[in-house]
Amino acid sequence: MAEKKKPAPKIAATKRKAPVRKTKPQVIAPDPVSPIGDAAMPRAASGNAGITLSERLPGSFVQVQAWPDTVAKTQAAIDKHAGEGVTTMPVGPGRWQIESDAPGLEEALRKALKPEVAAVTGLTHARVVITASGPKVDWVLASGIALDFAMMDEGAVALTSHHGIPITLHRLPDQGEARTYDLYVTSSYARDFWDWLIRAGEEVGLAVA
């Protein structure tokens, strides 16, 4: 290549000739890079914000699928991993999507759930979480998602989509008086979905936290 791209992480020794490196890793993994990228730069609304967005990458995001006769067993194992910083979302019979602030949930659940009990699929990199809050959040979301938001209770979870982009939607406790949702969006579509939210939010005033 004519241009030299500076690698994000500095690795210990790139010029070593040894054909096989067996050293223990000395480099700490770089922070994950959000698929939304610079588009998620904070900004204020021009007037009152009808909707405020923020994004985060999950520490862990795991889908668990039990078999028809192992649902209770799986539930029990999942309950053991519940707690501070863990959001467990039931998304179907014997199926859960679980987000944790901490890494390592996939490995922990795989240890707790043998294949005979349930399948554990790591999706930590596959989802970006967008938090949407504000007095007009239902208005903005309903402009692109065919769900009856008024009927979603606190804690409710829905699997849905926007123009074929898969979304897991989770209603959180209100922030102040404003309705608040977490939207789990697939990483490759995250930029496009974010761009849509920005455009759709303009009518009611949009801020990015």
Next chain:
Amino acid sequence: MSNHRLTLRDHVGTLIDTSHVTINFTFDGKTYQGRKGDTLASALLANGVKLMARSFKYHRPRGVFTAGSEEPSALVTLRSGGRREPNVRSTEIEIYEGLEAISQNRFPSLAFDAMAVNQLPGKAFAAGFYYKTFMGPKAPGHAATKFWEFCEGFIRRAAGLGKAPLEADPDDYARMHAFCDVLVVGSGAAGLAAARRAASAGARVILCDERATAGGSLTGIADLLGGEPGHVWASDALAELAAMDNVTILTRTTVQSMFDDGTYLAIERVADHKLRPAPGEPRQRAWQIVAKSAVIATGALERPMVFAGNDRPGVMLADAARRYAVEFGVMPGRAVTVFTNNDTGWLAARDMARAGVIVNGIIDVREDVSDAIRAAGEETRAAIHLHSAVTGTHGWNALTGVNIGSFDERTGEVGPSNRRLPCDCLAVSGGWSPAFHLTSQQGGKPLWDAELQAFLPGEPSEHSNTHWHGAGAMAGQFGLRAAFRSGEEAAVKALADAGLGEGETNRPDIEGDEPDHAPAPVFEIRSGGKAFVDLQHDVTADDVRLAEREGFRSVEHLKRYTTLGMATDQGKTSNITGLAIMAQTRDMAIPDVGTTRFRPPYTPTAIGAVAGEAYGHLVPVRRTPMQDWHEAKGARCFPNGPWMRPESYNAQGESVEQAYIREAKAVRSSVGIVDVSTLGKIDIQGPDATEFINRIYSNAFAKLPVGKARYGLMLREDGILFDDGTTWRLDDHRYLMTTTTAGAGLVMEHLEYHRDVVWPDLNVAITSVTDEWAGVAVAGPKSRDLLAVCVEDCDVSDAGLPFMGVRDGIISGIPVKVARLSFSGEMAFEVYCGFTHGQAIWDALLEAGEPFSVTPYGLEALGTLRIEKGHVAGPELDGRTTPADLGLAGMVSDKKNFVGKVLGQRPAFAESDRLQLVAIQSLDGQRIRGGSHLVKGGRDEPGRSEGHTTSTCFSPELNRYVSLALLEGGQARHGERLYAANPIRGTHVAVEVTSPHMVDPDGGRMRG
């Protein structure tokens, strides 16, 4: 222009803002002033402008005919540039400062139209004119008769409506999904009563009205509600509703369509009453409303009577004339004559007179009227002509007077026209037709009401899950008291549909008229001369009779032969009169002639509104984590499935071909990297995962060891190749399946179908992990050396990572999976990492590859490498090829059962002349074009096609143009000479047929 504005008072100009702000607008370049609350039509009338349009076929002068969305005549082109919108109903558009409107279908000007000669030859453009004049045998080498081709240009310019803009629409359109218990369509007396009743029961209510000001007919009636004028009462009632949390009121919102299962489409004109939308504001919003039940209170449309010269500017519907006077404070004319067959025309005359309009005559076809109606007529001081009809009109660009003759309503006989009455507005009422367009869309069968001489909506179809209840005039419940009563009754039924209680009644006391809406059954006055039924399509009463004579008698034939009701107004003011004339001609009852089913939308709808936010962005795009890098490097990207992918990384001045040849050479000589994050990746887990995969792939998978990958073929159940890819066994019960980029979605559905429907007893979980993993293929003789530099905790030597092996490792502290797979035929690896680390891994590989001059390559080079190697991809898996056709017969197991096995054994799949995969190589240095056919003969006598090319490229390895191809019996024809012919491109290339494996056929390079 003269001022036709009335003195605005409490009950005159109820829709006009009382502030004295004037609004400037232009019509055909001339500036006029109007008032806030005016429509373009009312503002033009206020300025004395009567001539607003030229008709579709005959270019006859036309004025405004209605005061609502049913307008057939006064269509204009609004705005300019990309915002230009043709065929806007001047009766609907609210004026705003700076509005520009131009008239349509005239040349050179509206007042003098050269095309008006169209009407001179009399029958020239009668129904069927085109069929009779231009049908005939096609001229040799022509698409139609020569006469048609000669005339077409003139005719297309002569007939038609406005012109669509050529520029892109600069405005945004939005969508909204809404849900409610009770949708109320129409906010007149019945709709308001229904909304109040439903809201009182706690139902979620959405109330829609197409006008800017809700209230329907209440905005301009003479009656008192609870002691107040209608518009005051309505505005209070609406404010009360608007204050309720469970009620949403949408004005400027037309419910266009009633669909299945309680789904409705409504178009809200958010910014059509402004010069342009505010920042962030859409121009229009498409509401998709899901309602448990609905009250349809869309009122009724007044219909005209048909008589000679009934289209002159100044002839309009009586209720429209009344509304211009009462609601807009505008004189519909300086002297208004009313012609009616029912009581409402008389009340319109009275209300106009009360507003200050001079009414000089009331003509009624009936012999007598009730005392109350006679009194209303006498209040106007107009001359009253009973048992009479208008037999003709005078004037050209504007009405100057009418002829009156005696008329027998029983026989339809017209007496001599012995009186002429000067007037510049003729207000006509021929009765009322309930507006049940929406319920008809959902299959509701209309019923004829002989008393009202109108079709009523009938009952909901038992074949529809959409629950609705008609109310008010829409349901034939004319009059205010009936409207309130039926509105509440409909609301109670709708509440029951939604599982809610009855709510509370809340009706105002009503003082006022109780007119009889039943008209005399008179639709046409036959006195000779052009009498129009469908004003927008210029269909006359004689056209209807002509259709009957020529055998086009059924209502569907009538419609198509004459185009009656097929204009943009869907015949809102013409359908019933058309039917009535056909019924009379055939001596049948009107309902026996039949009705047509209305189709959505109710009024013309902008394409942009339907596209909504998808405009300019129809399909969302998936991006790999390296897509920013590709774009920053100037890679040309194009769509591959839902993804954008780089075609090639062109250096300065380099063509695509030069770039991919350079990139492919770099791979074969040293090492290159390519972003393969787009490959479909599916996590398959469970105790039965192995069994499941073994049933899905045609080749054996049961004994794949952990830590190994295998190339698999997937067939459709009919034995045709469906998709291919490698599947990696990560653990005893855990696999990572990869698919082609474009096939990922369909493969996922294929697996889900077999898991859910075919073998639900297998415990297997299938999850897309395409977004979990970013992937980079590292290919070329130096690929192992490159990885050795950067991968930790993974032995990449042949012993540590043999061909098709999969290992975990670490690059730059990031966990990766390294699989030794080759698509290029070179020694190659695929490195997978977490999606959010994709760019970091890409950077690390570039840095580690610096000593080897690592070259990023795009899809063109990727394609070139696999074509040279004879690896198949999408173009070869074309939905017709079997594994054997592509030389992959060895990958079809005969030791196990799998999807596609049985039907794959059909004898036709084994025939030797099937199209089979070969390569062809150019012998004369010419490029082989995509889509070429393989023929035996030279350019002059090519002979028949024996096959076709599938994937073509320049092969840097062979230094010539090559292509994969499908050739009849090709596997036995290596060495044969043929031509690759592309007559469209004009190429005819001498080629030699070879094995598809053009590079390293024994696979030594990738295994080495």
Next chain:
Amino acid sequence: MRIICPICGERDSREFTYKGDASAVRPALDSDDMDAHKAYVYRRTNPAGTHRELWLHTGGCRTHVIVTRDTVTHQITKCEPVGPFAEQLKGVVK
């Protein structure tokens, strides 16, 4: 149209992908009966009227639903679960 997904509840039909006739049953895995396979792949009654058909909730939970629909009027009269959890989901839908 609105389809009742046994897992997600009533949703717009645009969230679903049509997957064809639900009465087509695949012959047993070990069957080599050519006629039975042909019937499974090709033979369709294509009725003008009531039709049991598969819809996949691609825009939601990605499980299948068996929908009974009138092909003339689009009227849906029944939505039933199918798949490994069909038993557990019975009674959820109409």
